[in-house]
């Protein structure tokens with residue numbers, strides 16, 4: 095782990111950068127990439143933006159069109175690769191090339207990130223990677239503008255759920271207020287991120303909510319959607335990343351879970367909590383994330399995995415931990 099100052103000095107030194115975010119990019123991943131991209135360009139650096147997965151179609155921030163979608167054949171050459179908002183292992187189909195880059199910088203805010211690179215800067219206290227980038231631009235004395243402010247504001251509302259999650263601090267509000275001074279329009283940005291659902295998704299959501307189940311006096315809430323269900327509603331699983339937030343809306347929920355069979359036999363599991371450490375549960379299952387928002391990918395029979403994880407979560411709610419001796423998952 096490096097200090098913030100070491101990261102700042104290193105960024106000044108190099109001239110060619112390629113910025114990469116995580117697979118299935120979310121607003122914070124994209125916002126931190128774009129904010130740093132425009133900043134480094136202002137410093138006279140050469141800079142490229144690369145993503146292994148396509149950009150969500152509902153976002154319209156300036157600069158998103160600059161992101162090169164390179165699912166394969168990624169070659170960093172002699173550029174310095176900066177991985178934002180995840181560890182280099184999580185950059186999707188280009189991950190092996192990213193990890194082998196001669197110059198690698200990792201900037202992240204995920205707890206227990208297994209960052210690698212010449213410079214690794216992880217601040218789990220930051221509400222979003224976009225917050226870290228905001229501080230970086232300040233330290234590098236780069237003047238902000240509307241494009242940078244839009245990207246960083248979008249990243250911040252993405253990761254704070256529109257200033258509703260536990261990571262929403264007074265510092266976050268101060269940065270957001272400053273970004274609005276640059277001309278950011280909070281309402282259309284929030285609408286883009288939180289209220290731009292397709293007709294097909296809304297119909298799918300109606301179905302998914304009929305699948306809502308509870309256990310442990312309602313403390314455990316979950317939704318399980320199979321591969322066939324996605325197919326029936328013509329919905330791509332990637333468009334349903336936020337489904338777990340609907341499970342979390344149940345008033346008694348302490349742990350909310352969504353099981354999505356994104357490919358036959360490949361189940362993506364998302365956790366949300368208000369207080370309980372679901373990062374522990376995700377790591378137990380070979381995944382990762384934050385204390386209150388985490389996830390894992392499991393392979394096997396869909397119904398069996400749902401049953402086993404529900405039992406595991408019940409045990410965790412009762413005992414506050416899981417007996418490693420019973421671990422059937424890793």
Ligand SMILES: [Mn+2]
Pocket residue numbers: 122123179203222223253
């Ligand atoms: Mn983030």
